[in-house]
Amino acid sequence: MAKVIDFQTDPSRYRHWKIRYEGAVAHLMMDVDEAGGLFEGYELKLNSYDLGVDIELADIVQRMRFEHPEVKAVVLQSGKERVFCAGANIRMLGGATHAHKVNFCKFTNETRNTFEVAGAESGQYYIAAVRGACAGGGYELALACDHIILTDDGSSSVALPEVPLLAVLPGTGGLTRVTDKRKVRRDHADVFCSIEEGIKGKRAKDWNLVDDVVPNTKFDELVAQRAREFAAKSGRPADAQGIALTALDRRIGEDGSLTYSSVEVEVDRAKRVGRVTVHGPKADEAPPADVAALHGQGASTWMLRVARELDDAILHLRNNELEVGVLVFRAQGDPALVAAHEAFLLDSRSDWLANEILLYWKRVLKRVDLTSRSLVALVEPGSCFAGPLAELLFAVDRSYMAEGDFEGDNRPVATITLTAGNFGPYPMSNDLTRLQTRFLGEPGKVEEARARIGEPLEAFDANELGLVTFCFDDIDWEDEVRIFLEERASFSPDAMTGMEANLRFPGPETMETRIFGRLTAWQNWIFQRPNAVGDTGALKRYGTGVRGEYDMKRV
């Protein structure tokens, strides 16, 4: 599996999904092309999916927000007879490396989260209309919707058969959404998750596994009715015109480098370091004059362009540069201009597009939080860590800031600029802002920081305010940064992953933190256990007709 995985796609290239737009309602049909697997060695039977299918889904969900603002309800259905979706493809999982399994699950989880919040955040509700078997990852797709309708045809069922059948967990949020979103009684959950064949009809409704159970003859009617009801709840403007998410301006180098319009990535494979530089708006690139101008700029407006580029860069690095252990973030440009672009959007939030761009930043920054590489920010002369880019400073594991003038460097002295954006619009998955999370033990520091909004803060002030980890002057800077990067890249990657997963999310928990923290960690553990992945394990034996052979010791 060494080919480059590309997270960019567009409707002309979809192989697995069909969409029909009917005013406020979009009909999204999963119809997986068996022969369209991302890798060799498996067929995507029974609407099972691999990463390629999910990349298309993520693209659809994203375009729905930007290109189809008129959509208020999305009905998710199957294009196959007798099966809604059989979940992740087991042969693919059985043959995948541990790293690919983990990256695959992380991305599918992020995609589920994205459409799960689309309703609450921007009035685009997802309804799962389930006919046929809806198993494992298939039911997890449904669970992430706002509403689940199941036909009562005597055979259609919902199921989480992973544990009895495959000796792994329903790891794409399944267990957590059963307990925390649908609040299924825990003994019912225990029964449900132990039954290969799943649960159908009245019991599925009684146990709150679905919202509606309806005779097959009334299925379409109820689906249409629910779509109308959800659309009526939505506050989205009916007459909005979408913008086109045009193809990214991106070049991928042989050496792993990525060059976008405003983001550059340099990969130093020998040192196991990836360097991500975000460029602020160009000097003549003022914020849009008004909302009409914003819509005119569309995908080329700086805030949206950078978010898309950063998002793609992170996904690329995660999936294609597995040995890069440390990501170094830099930001170069005019901080006042970055702040101005963000301020325009914050002031224009009543416009759906301005709002969507800010919501997208929220998702991109969460993607950074959840990236299991050591994250560092370097605040150097000429930096523009302001507003959304300053959030990167609070997303990383630690930050270094240059103090005072650097010999032979005529860029402006390093500063950090806080904006209103650092105090609300981009919460982490624990539902706190990054500054609230940072100052859990000293909540007063959040207010101290808020009082300094708009000031270009130099190293002394930034340090006093607790915004950076270390400050070094010209004399020490290079050595300190180099020694740190060398040391960090030498540590066991697994220990770093575990440590960072625990240190980055203090404070309250949400369904999201539980999915990425607890559920994912247990799944990763199981993905290492011989009972699942060994030669006689259940994942390897799947489809051979022979059951997995287990070491029965409980751990």
Place this chain on the structure above:
Amino acid sequence: MAKVIDFQTDPSRYRHWKIRYEGAVAHLMMDVDEAGGLFEGYELKLNSYDLGVDIELADIVQRMRFEHPEVKAVVLQSGKERVFCAGANIRMLGGATHAHKVNFCKFTNETRNTFEVAGAESGQYYIAAVRGACAGGGYELALACDHIILTDDGSSSVALPEVPLLAVLPGTGGLTRVTDKRKVRRDHADVFCSIEEGIKGKRAKDWNLVDDVVPNTKFDELVAQRAREFAAKSGRPADAQGIALTALDRRIGEDGSLTYSSVEVEVDRAKRVGRVTVHGPKADEAPPADVAALHGQGASTWMLRVARELDDAILHLRNNELEVGVLVFRAQGDPALVAAHEAFLLDSRSDWLANEILLYWKRVLKRVDLTSRSLVALVEPGSCFAGPLAELLFAVDRSYMAEGDFEGDNRPVATITLTAGNFGPYPMSNDLTRLQTRFLGEPGKVEEARARIGEPLEAFDANELGLVTFCFDDIDWEDEVRIFLEERASFSPDAMTGMEANLRFPGPETMETRIFGRLTAWQNWIFQRPNAVGDTGALKRYGTGVRGEYDMKRV
């Protein structure tokens, strides 16, 4: 490591700890006997510990609550020069099976939690007085105390060197207590957990890693002062007389069976099922007439006796019967008598001993929740699932209740009796009662259940109230239970462990749930990874002078 691990000990057998009682203050000295390891193959150098050391500590903490009610502050110190505690013994960990590592960490975590809450729950505060190196599990011991005092002698430090040195996590609550209890800023936490040599002096205090840093010459004085201050905060009676925790009445059979005065355990190794039967008080065993009578009964009073026996049985099964995948709980006796014994304690909570016994039940029931075996309860004719024993019904993964008369069985028809005890005094580690957790999705059901306190509820009512999972009559009972047990015991133990860890703790999270949920799961994952436990992994190579060799792929 096949010998039977015994969790019972007493002061006459301690090898690793010394205690000096001085009125309200107890001086607890860790002075590990290098040659006193529980297994062969390692020496417990530098106050490092293994399970045997921790079994003694757990015994000390428990006896402190019952035998020394006059103690209000416990000062934890080292009996060695220049080292407070070096943490878990690495050679022991390097040679241990995966199951032993996991069980070891679970028990040490439970013990830390026990003395962590001793202050808030019953006014017995723990103070860590740190001189010398306090590293890894050593610092985790200190972290679980109410207060940490570090001497400023130029070399004494606190450290979590696991990640850089051993490629594993500080898994005995270390990471979680740093972020959630001490609320260390996350970038400081990142730095701290990456530095082998740890942090000393002023910075340790500035980063809130310790509460006091004091010159060595003033160390003893400050320790004494803090002990007095904490003792002054305590509401414990000064003149209370302890009761002796006499040796358990226990027989261990060759076949794995355990027979206590009121608890019986039968181990069916072929079926991989352990059957735990709790017997209610005998017909002539009325609750104590008054508090004086309770003190007179001491360790023989039914509520305390059963709690101790059940606790020991669970620990025995966890550690000595690894292939037992399912634990079946039964309760036989007079439910009214069980409820009466509990009611006496609930009514007498102003008495320290009554209170301690209830707090102990809280701990034992948490131990059940955290037992990674499938847990089932069978409510059969003659059952006494009332009050504390009814909690077992809500702790298990699912329950079966016998409906109506059973042919040839002249025991009373199966019932469940709720008491005030099911609505408060035994919260789970998520800080909710088991009934609140059970009915997260239908909070009204908790009130419905509360309205039925004291009624012996037969199957129909118990089922309507949602207190049991399934009811079967005489005709179906045996087959249904047998088929379930056979099926359950055939599933992959790892998948069950992961599933149960996710399903048992819905709802809010606490530091405790995060330690057992998130932190433990990541640690278990790392404990499977070749970078830690492979032949060239850091744990295996520790002490050889050669660093671990890592697969640098990030996951």
